[in-house]
Amino acid sequence: MLLTATLLLPLTASPSAAVLSRSAxxxxxEVETAEEGESEHLYPVTIKSTLSExxxxxxxxxxxxxxxxxxxxxxxxxxxxxVYSYVVYADTAFIEKDLADWKxxxxxxxxxxxxxxxxxxxxxxxxxxxxxxxxxxDAEDIVEAFEDSLEPRILSRRKAMQGTKADKLKDLxxxxxxxxxxxLKEGNELHFTWHADGTLCTVVNGERKPDVxxxxxxWAxxxxxxxxxxxxxxxxxxxxxxxxxxxxD
Numbered sequence: 568m569l570l571t572a573t574l575l576l577p578l579t580a581s582p583s584a585a586v587l588s589r590s591a592x593x594x595x596x597e598v599e600t601a602e603e604g605e606s607e608h609l610y611p612v613t614i615k616s617t618l619s620e621x622x623x624x625x626x627x628x629x630x631x632x633x634x635x636x637x638x639x640x641x642x643x644x645x646x647x648x649x650v651y652s653y654v655v656y657a658d659t660a661f662i663e664k665d666l667a668d669w670k671x672x673x674x675x676x677x678x679x680x681x682x683x684x685x686x687x688x689x690x691x692x693x694x695x696x697x698x699x700x701x702x703x704x705d706a707e708d709i710v711e712a713f714e715d716s717l718e719p720r721i722l723s724r725r726k727a728m729q730g731t732k733a734d735k736l737k738d739l740x741x742x743x744x745x746x747x748x749x750x751l752k753e754g755n756e757l758h759f760t761w762h763a764d765g766t767l768c769t770v771v772n773g774e775r776k777p778d779v780x781x782x783x784x785x786w787a788x789x790x791x792x793x794x795x796x797x798x799x800x801x802x803x804x805x806x807x808x809x810x811x812x813x814x815x816d
Contacts, residue, residue: 603638606652606701610635614656616693619766620778631658631693637809639802653698653792655806661692662813670814678804684793690782696759696789700751710746720787738781745769745776761785
C-alpha cells in the first residue's frame with residue numbers, strides 16, 4: 568500500500584529566513600512511502616544510495632537512485648511476535664538492465680523464480696538492505712544471529728583460502744564490532760549498502776560505520792534474506808513483491 572509522508576526542509580540561515588520561520592510554515596516535500604503491513608512501518612519507495620568512503624572522495628561522485636523492491640517482517644516464530652521489518656532496494660539502472668528479462672511476470676511468479684534471486688545476489692549495481700525494529704531487543708542477540716547466519720556462508724565461499732578460520736572471518740569480526748551497544752530500541756534502524764566492488768557500507772541508528780571491502784561478507788548479508796536458505800521463505804518472496812510495478816514503468 569502506498570502512502571505519503573512529509574519531510575520538513577530547513578530554511579536558509581539568514582535574517583529574512585528567521586522572520587519567515589516565525590510568520591509562515593516551512594515548505595514541505597512529499598515523499599512517497601510503502602507500508603509493511605504487519606509492523607505498519609513506512610519506507611520511502613525511492614532513496615539515495617549511501618556513497619562508499621572511496622567514492623565520496625572523488626570529484627563529482629553522486630549517489631544513485633534506489634527503488635524499493637519489497638517489504639517483509641521477521642517474526643520470532645516460537646512466540647509469534649514481530650522482531651523487525653526489513654526491505655531491499657536496488658539501483659534503478661540495475662533494475663532496468665539486469666532484471667529486464669522478468670518484465671511482465673507477476674509477483675507470485677517472481678517469488679518462485681530461482682534465477683531472479685541468483686541475479687539479485689550477483690555483485691551488479693548497488694543494493695541496500697534496511698531493517699527497523701518493532702520492539703527493544705538485546706543487541707548481543709542480534710549480533711549472534713548475524714554471526715550464526717553469516718559465518719557459514721562466508722566460510723563456504725572461502726574453502727580454498729589459505730589461513731586459519733580466524734583469518735577467513737577477519738572481516739566478519741570487524742563487522743561485529745559495529746554493534747557495541749546494549750540494546751536496539753524500538754524504531755532503531757540498520758542500513759547495509761552493497762556496492763558492486765564489494766564495499767559494504769553500514770549505518771547503525773544513523774551512525775555511519777567504517778566501510779568493509781569484502782565481496783563475501785556483502786554477499787552473505789543479502790543471501791541471508793534472498794538466498795537458497797533464507798531466514799524466511801515467505802519474506803524472501805515479499806522482498807520482490809514490488810518488482811512487477813517497477814519493471815512496468
